[in-house]
Amino acid sequence: MILIISNNNDRTTIQVMRWLSRINKKFICIREDNTFQVKVQNKRIYLESHNSQFFLDEITSIWYRRGGLRFKRHKYENPSVNMHMNEAQHWLEDYVMQTLESKKHINKQSNCHVNKLLVLEQAQNVGLDVPEFYLAENTDNVILGKTITKSITGNVIIESLDEDLGGIMYTKVIEVAEKEDFFITFFQEKIDKDFEIRSFYLNGKIFSMAIFSQNDDQTKIDFRKYNIEKPNRNVRYNLPKEIEEKIRRLMENLDLNCGxxxxxxxxxxxxxxxxxxxxxxxxxxxDCNYYLEKEIADYL
Known part of the structure; x- marks a missing residue:
């Protein structure tokens, strides 16, 4: 049986599950409202929540999409006993997670987040070209108009009841110097691009798409500033073989088989x-008719 870990109403997850149903594959999907207890029956470990359960040994493959496998712990009145039992439950949960991740899988909950700075260094180590980047607490050494800044973390979405305070942090060109110091920030050389490329990697296979974002002022710096009225042109693209080989080495070094x-x-x-x-x-x-959801279903 296939185990899927995802969020409620994730469209990609739903598409993959439709393909799994079409090829008659048995699966169970865990979402964010599932909290499991670890139990044992006839020497077999199983996980049980309010609306589902499965035995650990019946899982043949696992796809970690989003969210996470959450556990409910027993609590004890005696503080010392509770501390000891918390540790015992931690190691039991760790065994469950490592057992699942040792099976055939796409992505892992344990390394679903990567450090952008370390990734860039690893990319340089495998021979990929990376625009010059550095960290700074001020703009004293920033070349205005030729330097961009972006978040050190992943995609940042700030939610607020005040519309002026909420929003998405996009890549931005530094045009004006700051008068005061600020928190350590990521800066990178601005590259004048011909176009952008989004590549999906799955167990050594690479599916690429060219994004012609540079012709639109709205998407020129960050194509995520989607122009709904006049979308960017997206087409299939083949990266050079040497670039694809470096991608494979990078993903192996990062212990990632999908991304x-x-x-x-x-x-x-x-x-x-x-x-x-x-x-x-x-x-x-x-846009490229790759049917990637089917590729995932077939691999699982």
Whole structure:
């Protein structure tokens, strides 16, 4: 049986489950409202929540999409006993997670987040071109108009009841110097691109899409500022074989067997930007007729 860990109403998850149903594969999907207890029956470990249960040994493959496997712990009145039992339950949960992740899988809950700075260093180590980057607490050494800034973390969405305080943190060109110091910030050389490339990686296979975002002022710096009225043109694209081989080495070094990678092409150069293990690939699948949801279902 296939185990899927995801969020409620994730469209990609739903598409993959439709393919699994179509090829008559048995699966169970765990969502964020599931909290499991670890139990044993006839020497077999099983997990049970309010609306589902499964034995550990009946899981043949696992896809970690989003969210996470959550556990409910027993609590004890005696503080010392409770501390000891918390540790015991921790190691039991750890055994469950490691057992599941040792099976055939796509992504792991244990490494679903990556450190962008370490990823860029690893990309350089495998020979990929990376725009020069550095950290700074002020703009004293920033070349205005030729430097961009972006979050050190993943995609940042700030929610607030005040519309002026909420929003998404996009990549931005530094045009004006700051007068005061600020929290350590990520800066990177601005590359004048021909177009961008989104590549979906799955167990050594690479599916790429060219995104012609540079012709629209709204999407020129960050294509995530989607122009709904006049969308960017997206087409299938084949990266050079040597770039694809470096991608495979990078993903192996990061212990990732799935993810979305972003590149920029400028002249004859391909500049690596980042990798998102749980990245969006629906548009790559749809616009390029890759049927990536079927690829995932077939692998599972």
């Amino acid at each position: 979305s990678l972003d590149f920029m092409k400028s002249g004859n150069n391909y500049y690596f930007l980042e990798v998102n293990p749980i990245g969006q690939f629906g548009n790559v699948s749809l």
